[in-house]
Amino acid sequence: MSKPYVIGIDIGGTNTVFGIVDARGHVVASDSIKTKKHVNFDDYVAELHEGIMRIVKANEAEDKIQGIGIGAPNGNYYTGEIINPPNLPWGPVIPLAQKVSKAFDGIPVAVTNDANAAALGEMTYGAARGMKDFIMITLGTGVGSGIVVNGQLVYGHDGFAGELGHVIVKRNNGRICGCGRTGCLEAYCSATGVARTAREFLEVRTEPSTLRNLQIEDITSKDVYEAAIAGDKMAQEIFTYTGTILGEAFADMVAFSSPQAIILFGGLAKSGDLLLKPLKEAFDKSILPIFRGGTKVILSELKESDAAVLGASALGWEAKFKYESPVAASFDRGLPVERDEQPTATGK
Numbered sequence: 091m092s093k094p095y096v097i098g099i100d101i102g103g104t105n106t107v108f109g110i111v112d113a114r115g116h117v118v119a120s121d122s123i124k125t126k127k128h129v130n131f132d133d134y135v136a137e138l139h140e141g142i143m144r145i146v147k148a149n150e151a152e153d154k155i156q157g158i159g160i161g162a163p164n165g166n167y168y169t170g171e172i173i174n175p176p177n178l179p180w181g182p183v184i185p186l187a188q189k190v191s192k193a194f195d196g197i198p199v200a201v202t203n204d205a206n207a208a209a210l211g212e213m214t215y216g217a218a219r220g221m222k223d224f225i226m227i228t229l230g231t232g233v234g235s236g237i238v239v240n241g242q243l244v245y246g247h248d249g250f251a252g253e254l255g256h257v258i259v260k261r262n263n264g265r266i267c268g269c270g271r272t273g274c275l276e277a278y279c280s281a282t283g284v285a286r287t288a289r290e291f292l293e294v295r296t297e298p299s300t301l302r303n304l305q306i307e308d309i310t311s312k313d314v315y316e317a318a319i320a321g322d323k324m325a326q327e328i329f330t331y332t333g334t335i336l337g338e339a340f341a342d343m344v345a346f347s348s349p350q351a352i353i354l355f356g357g358l359a360k361s362g363d364l365l366l367k368p369l370k371e372a373f374d375k376s377i378l379p380i381f382r383g384g385t386k387v388i389l390s391e392l393k394e395s396d397a398a399v400l401g402a403s404a405l406g407w408e409a410k411f412k413y414e415s416p417v418a419a420s421f422d423r424g425l426p427v428e429r430d431e432q433p434t435a436t437g438k
């Protein structure tokens with residue numbers, strides 16, 4: 091057989107991005123469709139299949155697709171379903187893996203949530219290559235996480251493990267979170283959390299800030315970033331506030347699994363030292379002494395435009411192995427895929 095490929099699919103609230111990926115982690119081709127164009131899930135799968143087959147045919151890859159990996163909000167690795175998605179129109183239980191596999195004549199399909207897919211992508215192609223213990227944190231509209239212990243993603247007994255965005259960081263008078271509780275990390279340290287902090291600061295404080303020139307309800311994390319870079323003191327303090335909460339939360343996470351690294355991904359992670367400096371300070375200060383200095387906080391090495399597809403595609407390899415031999419699904423994750431062109435079922 092010639093070079094094997096997998097398909098990576100990232101289902102977001104707005105766009106579904108998909109691509110063909112080779113064993114070296116190169117995105118050979120990619121495209122996207124609108125996620126919510128179809129209210130009927132079968133129609134969505136049909137359009138997705140059509141879009142993928144278009145790029146597959148254009149690259150003469152019809153016989154090379156070995157597996158399909160899908161990252162989706164609330165995607166469940168064990169059942170292949172999306173359960174109670176916050177932002178998708180197709181009902182409370184969506185049989186994603188089953189329907190997509192059927193559309194592709196039985197090609198193995200694996201599903202997980204988007205942050206777990208990002209962790210797999212990082213482990214297979216990015217900053218976590220060669221690491222067996224790390225935690226991936228995605229800082230986007232929400233805060234997602236993927237926990238890897240001993241080379242394996244932690245799925246928990248039901249497939250939903252790793253919701254570190256919903257650890258409680260404020261016990262008293264915490265902000266209401268999208269999950270229905272109060273005080274979650276996500277309510278403070280996501281992009282929307284940063285915007286909420288800006289609104290709070292502007293309302294409670296009196297000092298001048300260029301943020302006051304903006305419509306308060308329209309302020310985004312990007313506005314705060316730009317003001318901070320331009321020297322606005324309050325905007326800088328918003329990042330200090332955010333980074334400090336993150337750093338304290340990370341110190342707690344280390345106590346759970348003693349990872350080699352916590353890897354940051356997503357728009358906010360690109361704020362550089364504005365976020366990282368207070369984060370690392372709070373992290374070092376709050377960490378249990380036996381762990382001090384043992385865990386790095388680093389940034390993702392995946393190109394943002396490719397990351398979603400790459401992460402999902404890493405799961406596509408796993409789908410292939412799981413299908414060929416359920417035991418082989420536990421292949422040694424410590425080896426980067428590109429050491430051999432074609433990963434074998436044992437990964438050796």
Ligand SMILES: [Zn+2]
Pocket residue numbers: 255256267268269270271274276
């Ligand atoms: Zn929450």
